[in-house]
Amino acid sequence: MFKKGALRAATAITLLAAGGVSAETLTIAIVNNGHMINMQKVAEAYTAETGVELNWVSLEEGVLREQVTSDTATGGGQYDIINIGMQEAPIWGAAGWIEPLNFSADYDVDDILPAMRNGLSHEGTLYAAPFYGESSMVMYRKDLTDAAGVSIGDNDSWDNVKAAAAAIHDPDNGVYGACLRGKPGWGDNMAFITTVVNSFGGAWFDADGRPQLDSAEWNAAINFYVDLLGSYGPPGSEGNSFNEILALYNEGKCGMWIDATIAASFLEVDGVAYAQSPNAGNPVGANWLWAWAMAIPAGSPNAEAAGDFIEWATSKDYVKAVGNHPEFGWGSVPTGQRASTYAIPEFQAAAGFAAAELAAIESAAPEATDLKPYVGVQFAAIPEFPEVGSAVAQEMAAALSGAKSVEDALAAAQGAADSIMKEAGYYD
Amino acid sequence: MSDRKLPRLLQSPAVLLLLIWMLIPLGMTLYFSFIRYVLNSLRRPEWTSPSLSNWRGFGNYEFVLKSKDFLFAIQNSLFIVCSILILTVILGVLIAVLINKTFPGQGIVRVLLISPFFVMPAVNAVLWINMILDPVLGLQGIAVGSINDLVDTLRNAPLVGWFFSLWPELEPISFRATQTSAYAVIIMVTWQWTPFAVLIFMTSLQSEDQQQKEAAVLDGASPWSQFRFLTLPHLARPIAIVVMIQAIFHLSLYAEIEIVSRGNGNKNLPYLIGEFANNNIGAASATGIFAVILANIVAFFLLRMIGKTLME
Numbered sequence: 215m216f217k218k219g220a221l222r223a224a225t226a227i228t229l230l231a232a233g234g235v236s237a238e239t240l241t242i243a244i245v246n247n248g249h250m251i252n253m254q255k256v257a258e259a260y261t262a263e264t265g266v267e268l269n270w271v272s273l274e275e276g277v278l279r280e281q282v283t284s285d286t287a288t289g290g291g292q293y294d295i296i297n298i299g300m301q302e303a304p305i306w307g308a309a310g311w312i313e314p315l316n317f318s319a320d321y322d323v324d325d326i327l328p329a330m331r332n333g334l335s336h337e338g339t340l341y342a343a344p345f346y347g348e349s350s351m352v353m354y355r356k357d358l359t360d361a362a363g364v365s366i367g368d369n370d371s372w373d374n375v376k377a378a379a380a381a382i383h384d385p386d387n388g389v390y391g392a393c394l395r396g397k398p399g400w401g402d403n404m405a406f407i408t409t410v411v412n413s414f415g416g417a418w419f420d421a422d423g424r425p426q427l428d429s430a431e432w433n434a435a436i437n438f439y440v441d442l443l444g445s446y447g448p449p450g451s452e453g454n455s456f457n458e459i460l461a462l463y464n465e466g467k468c469g470m471w472i473d474a475t476i477a478a479s480f481l482e483v484d485g486v487a488y489a490q491s492p493n494a495g496n497p498v499g500a501n502w503l504w505a506w507a508m509a510i511p512a513g514s515p516n517a518e519a520a521g522d523f524i525e526w527a528t529s530k531d532y533v534k535a536v537g538n539h540p541e542f543g544w545g546s547v548p549t550g551q552r553a554s555t556y557a558i559p560e561f562q563a564a565a566g567f568a569a570a571e572l573a574a575i576e577s578a579a580p581e582a583t584d585l586k587p588y589v590g591v592q593f594a595a596i597p598e599f600p601e602v603g604s605a606v607a608q609e610m611a612a613a614l615s616g617a618k619s620v621e622d623a624l625a626a627a628q629g630a631a632d633s634i635m636k637e638a639g640y641y642d
Numbered sequence: 643m644s645d646r647k648l649p650r651l652l653q654s655p656a657v658l659l660l661l662i663w664m665l666i667p668l669g670m671t672l673y674f675s676f677i678r679y680v681l682n683s684l685r686r687p688e689w690t691s692p693s694l695s696n697w698r699g700f701g702n703y704e705f706v707l708k709s710k711d712f713l714f715a716i717q718n719s720l721f722i723v724c725s726i727l728i729l730t731v732i733l734g735v736l737i738a739v740l741i742n743k744t745f746p747g748q749g750i751v752r753v754l755l756i757s758p759f760f761v762m763p764a765v766n767a768v769l770w771i772n773m774i775l776d777p778v779l780g781l782q783g784i785a786v787g788s789i790n791d792l793v794d795t796l797r798n799a800p801l802v803g804w805f806f807s808l809w810p811e812l813e814p815i816s817f818r819a820t821q822t823s824a825y826a827v828i829i830m831v832t833w834q835w836t837p838f839a840v841l842i843f844m845t846s847l848q849s850e851d852q853q854q855k856e857a858a859v860l861d862g863a864s865p866w867s868q869f870r871f872l873t874l875p876h877l878a879r880p881i882a883i884v885v886m887i888q889a890i891f892h893l894s895l896y897a898e899i900e901i902v903s904r905g906n907g908n909k910n911l912p913y914l915i916g917e918f919a920n921n922n923i924g925a926a927s928a929t930g931i932f933a934v935i936l937a938n939i940v941a942f943f944l945l946r947m948i949g950k951t952l953m954e
Contacts, residue, residue, distance in 0.1 A: 280920065287681040287690060309684060388787075397818070398904045450777035452906065453818030467778060597682040601921055604905075605710065611906040617820035630710040637705055637922070639685045 239267040240520055242295040243282055245506060246272045249346050249548045250297065253527060256535050256542070260526055266519055275401070279600075286311045286511050293511060294520045298342055300505050300580070303334040304595045307341030312509040313517055314339045317525050325530065325552045330505050333580040333589070342507035343528040346476075347550030349574035350409060350501045350592075351567075353463075353478060354470040356487040358382040358389065366470070368490040368573075369500065372413070372438060375470075375492045379446040382469035391446030393468035394439070397455040398611040400593065400603025405502055406472065407610055408592040409491060411435040412499030417586035418594045418602075423640030425631035427606065427624050435494075436620045440613050452611045474504070475574055478567035479545065488570035490577070496585075502592035503578035505551065530554055537561065550575055598638045605630040668934075675702050675927035682921060692923075702928035706918075709925075711909055716936065719910035722828055723892045723940075727885055729832045734839025734884065735877060739869065741840075742847045752844075759837040767901035770830040777814035786814040820907030827898045827908060835891075839884045846880040847873070882948045889944055893937055911936060 244250040254270050261268055271293070273281060282296045286306065298306065306312045317323055323331070326344060334342045352375070354366055362381035366374070375392075383391030395406040408418070416431030426432065443451050448462060456477065462468050464482045471477070472491060493500035508527060510520045526532060533555050537544040544564035547555065549571060555561055556572050565571075580591050589595040593603065606627040613623035636642070678696035680689040689696055706712055741751060761769070774781045789812055796806040817826035850873065858868050894912050899905060905913050911933040918926035 283681060283920070305682065305684060309682060309687075311682075398906045402904075448778050449783075449814050450816035450818060452816060452820070453771070453776075453903070462778060465779065597684055597921060601917070604917060608904070608906045611903075612820040615816070615819035615821060615907070617907060626710060633705070633709060637925075638680065638683060639689075 238265055238519075239269055240294040240516055240523055241269045241271065241292065242297075242508075242523075243271045243273065243278060243293045244297045245275050245278050247275075247506075248546070250506070252536065252542055252546060253345075256532070256539055257527070259535065260523065264522075266523065268523070289513065291511065291513065291515075294514050294516045295508055295524060296511060297345070297506055298509050299507070300333040300503065301590065301593050301595055301599065303342040303507060303509065304336040304589055305597055306509070307336035307339065311512050312341050313512055313514070313521075314341055315343055315510070315521065315524065317343075317521075321525055321529060322554075325554050327551065327553055327575055329503055329575055329578050329580060330551055333503055334505060334507050342505075342509040343524050344505040344507045344551040345528055346548035347503070347505035347575060348474045348476045349503055349550070349571065349578050350406070350473055350491055351475050351478075351570050351574045352470060352472050352489040352491060353481065353486055354378075354489070355382070355468075355483065355485055357485045358469045359487075366487075366489050369497050370489065370492045372410075372442075372492050372494050376438075376442050376446075379442065379470055383446040388467055389469055390448040390462075390467055391469050392442055393448060393454065393459045393462055393471045394443050394451065395455050395459065395473065396443060396447075396451035396611060396614050397453055397458070398604070398607035399455065400600050400607055402455040402607065403610055403614075404603045404607045405504075405592040407436070407439060409500055409502050410439050412586070412591065413491070413493035413496050414438075415494070415496045415585065417588075418599075419586075419588060419596075419635070421587040423596070423635050423638075425602070425628055425635060427628040427631060432624055433620065436610065436613060436624060438494075439610075440620055443614060444616070452614045474502075475550065475567065475571040478571070479565065488567055490570070490574060497577070498579050498583075499586070499591050501574045501578055503575065503580050504592070533558070533561075598634055602631045602634050605634065671927045671930050673927075674923055675931050676700075677924060678702075679923040679927075680921060681923060698924065702924040703931075706914075706925050706928045706932065709914075711905075711914060712929075712932075715909045715911050715914045718824060718908060719893060719936070722824060722831075722895065722908075722910065723889055725828045726831050726835065726892050727888055729828070730836045730839045730888060731881055731884060733832070733836045734843050735874075735881075737836070737840045738843035738847055739873065742844060756837040756841055758834050759841075761834060763834070764897040764901060766830055766834050767827075767898040770833070771817065771826060771902050775815075775817040775826055775829075777816045782817075783814050786812045818903050818906070820903075823899075823903035823906060823908040826902045827895065830898055830902075831892065831895065835888055838888070842880045842884050843877055846877055850876050882944075886941075886944045886948055889940055890937070893933075893940065 244253070251272065257268055260266065278297060282293070282298065284290070285292050286296070307314070323340065327347065330344045330347050331340060334340060334344060352366055359365060359378060359382060364378040364381045366378050379391030382389065395403045397403055411432055414431045414435040416429055416435055417426055419425055448454070448467060454462070456473060459468065459471055459473065460477060460480055463471055466483060478486070478488065491501040508524045510517050510524070514520055528551065530552060533547050533552065536542050536547045537558070537560060544560040547561060549555055549565070549568070556568055562568055578591050580589055582589050593599055609618070609623040609627040609630070612618045613620045618626070674692060676698060677692060677694065678689045678698050679692045680686070683689045737755065741748065741755070772780060777783045793806050793809050797803050799806070815822060817823065854872060855868065858872060893910070895910060896912050896916065899908055899910065899913050902908065905917065911929060915926050915929045915933065918929055
């Protein structure tokens with residue numbers, strides 16, 4: 215008897231506590247990069263205004279993905295708001311794992327850049343609100359290209375870019391012509407490699423989901439990539455991704471870098487010029503498109519409060535709040551999500567790369583087309599892609615290391631991708 | 643009979659608890675390895691929850707066996723583990739014998755020697771790969787660069803210039819490359835675990851029979867013979883223990899592989915499990931079962947080896 219009573223009391227207390235807390239506390243899983251970390255500070259004003267307590271769980275990109283995937287897939291309900299990317303948003307929206315987002319008229323959904331809106335929607339419904347977005351572009355040292363008498367134009371041909379890299383390549387003085395991603399990972403080397411393949415007219419899968427890595431386009435693109443980076447890249451390129459190259463660039467060791475537009479705000483070298491990504495006759499998809507966005511897991515008990523917070527965190531007012539914040543300023547505002555941000559004079563003055571970034575984002579097209587029958591630019595928005603992408607990434611790194619020929623690496627990658635897609639039930 | 647029953651009865655809750663503690667995770671892994679369980683399959687929503695109706699038999703095992711890197715992962719696991727064992731035991735014995743003699747500053751030297759063992763594995767890997775082994779910004783890149791510069795200046799020197807002009811230009815090695823990433827892991831783990839071996843061997847050396855040693859010296863035995871016929875046999879048991887403990891730890895290396903090369907040219911079964919666990923829980927579980935089998939095979943041989951040295 216006593217036991218039962220005690221159990222009941224304990225349950226009641228737990229329920230009370232849970233009820234009391236959940237009414238005003240949101241648990242938010244975020245990726246630990248600059249803009250998100252800043253948000254924790256800026257959101258103190260939100261808590262002061264609304265009384266909603268915010269409980270931040272800040273994780274490294276890969277860990278966050280793993281955590282959020284298993285939590286969402288199993289309906290764990292640990293989080294009220296999750297940070298997801300463009301790869302997940304349409305898939306999870308289709309699977310019903312995240313709630314559709316409806317915002318008030320003040321929010322001005324049409325102000326969100328169309329490429330972002332399309333990439334985060336499934337069948338016209340927005341499932342995640344972009345917190346910041348990015349594309350890719352060429353960032354090069356104007357002093358070096360001028361000295362060598364070469365130039366890099368917008369959407370230049372790959373041959374010209376290679377010639378420019380050759381002209382500024384000076385390893386004896388510690389300057390390498392081209393710094394490009396080589397570290398294996400679907401979000402690392404494959405993000406860049408996929409844009410090269412796209413620009414050569416290749417695609418990951420056909421309409422049935424059969425991998426196309428044995429196509430002539432992939433072969434030409436990878437041969438070009440391995441040759442360019444092998445001849446004019448820094449030693450150890452197979453270990454370089456965004457952060458490593460940023461460090462090299464800021465040490466003055468890179469002449470040219472093609473990577474995320476967000477990099478421009480971290481460059482500490484003078485005389486950097488920007489150009490739209492090169493292509494080999496197929497400009498659509500020559501630059502990538504990515505957004506870190508906020509979504510609400512299905513069945514969250516605090517869906518309404520979560521929706522309000524997302525509306526605030528991805529609004530025009532948030533951008534202003536960061537710009538006017540004593541600790542941050544206009545150089546640190548999240549970009550790439552709203553057209554209106556680019557019209558703010560203070561932002562234009564603080565960000566020299568703004569025009570190039572906006573042009574790159576606007577030219578990116580994530581929708582499925584005849585050429586690539588899946589959503590996504592530098593990835594495919596299918597659940598199996600991370601698995602396929604990682605397997606292929608390792609083969610590409612092996613080709614770059616010279617451990618395998620491009621042909622062998624692509625054949626092995628095709629085999630691995632084929633077995634994963636078969637396993638996933640796309641075809642027999 | 644009855645005087646045995648009572649203790650057994652009293653022990654049984656603890657034994658039962660231990661059994662449950664072990665059997666439930668193992669049982670779940672076994673169960674998942676025989677069904678289709680894919681975290682986010684859009685094509686087959688029925689696969690997204692674990693259920694008996696998705697029974698697949700040995701299909702997951704077949705998929706894992708045929709997957710690109712399975713055999714390579716086992717081969718590579720054994721290569722890494724054996725290399726680290728050989729290196730740590732040799733280095734450990736040498737260092738332990740060296741610092742077993744009394745010398746000034748002994749305490750500080752011992753503390754410094756043992757300190758790598760207290761560095762966390764992930765920190766160890768980040769430190770080595772970025773600050774020491776990196777071909778451009780790391781110590782290696784800087785060293786190779788300055789040697790090249792030095793040779794370059796010496797080439798222009800009178801008289802000896804011709805000699806240095808025969809020297810080749812050194813190229814830094816990329817330790818993240820397919821061909822070398824396994825070596826990077828071996829280097830960093832050896833650096834971390836040698837202190838463990840030193841610690842064990844040092845403790846054991848202190849119990850070495852000094853009278854026997856003195857007798858050997860009086861008989862005119864050379865230092866090498868003393869080492870070969872007295873010290874090494876004395877160390878047989880601690881060596882066996884070091885080998886066993888390290889083998890168990892190094893079969894499950896993960897952080898170092900992830901940080902050095904993300905599995906490019908270098909992976910083991912735990913890493914393969916990690917790759918599957920993103921989505922395909924069935925395949926990850928089947929790989930887990932393979933890993934259990936491999937660990938048991940290794941443990942079987944090691945235990946026999948240890949058993950032998952303990953019997954002697």
